[in-house]
Amino acid sequence: MSQPLNTRVEMELSRKDFRSIFLFKFRLGDTVAHTAVELCEAFGPSCVSIKTVQRWFKNFRSGDFNLEDARRAGKPNEIDQDLINSEWRTIPRLAV
Numbered sequence: 001m002s003q004p005l006n007t008r009v010e011m012e013l014s015r016k017d018f019r020s021i022f023l024f025k026f027r028l029g030d031t032v033a034h035t036a037v038e039l040c041e042a043f044g045p046s047c048v049s050i051k052t053v054q055r056w057f058k059n060f061r062s063g064d065f066n067l068e069d070a071r072r073a074g075k076p077n078e079i080d081q082d083l084i085n086s087e088w089r090t091i092p093r094l095a096v
Contacts, residue, residue, distance in 0.1 A: 013043065013047075015069070016067055016068070018039070018047070018048055019056060019067040020067060021035075021039065022035065022053060022056040022057065022060075023056075023060060023065065023067065025038075026056075026057055026060045032050060032053045032054050032057050033050065035053050035057075036048060036049070036050045036053045039053075
């Protein structure tokens with residue numbers, strides 16, 4: 001038995017999944033607004049903001065089709081334990 005068409009399927013998509021959909025819709029020639037509305041209808045009102053879709057469409061228009069997260073300043077993704085071990089020894093009150 002199939003579900004009615006208006007029944008929303010609960011599923012979790014990753015950021016990269018959404019970016020792939022953005023690229024698909026961009027290549028189809030859809031607008032930012034239409035893409036955002038369709039995604040919110042399918043996955044819920046808070047799944048994506050129009051600003052996010054605008055940013056990705058801007059990237060695609062400039063020729064950037066990389067769907068990975070860009071590196072940013074701030075907290076590193078990995079901890080360099082050797083660096084921590086060498087640095088804490090340079091602080092006199094922490095050295096044992």
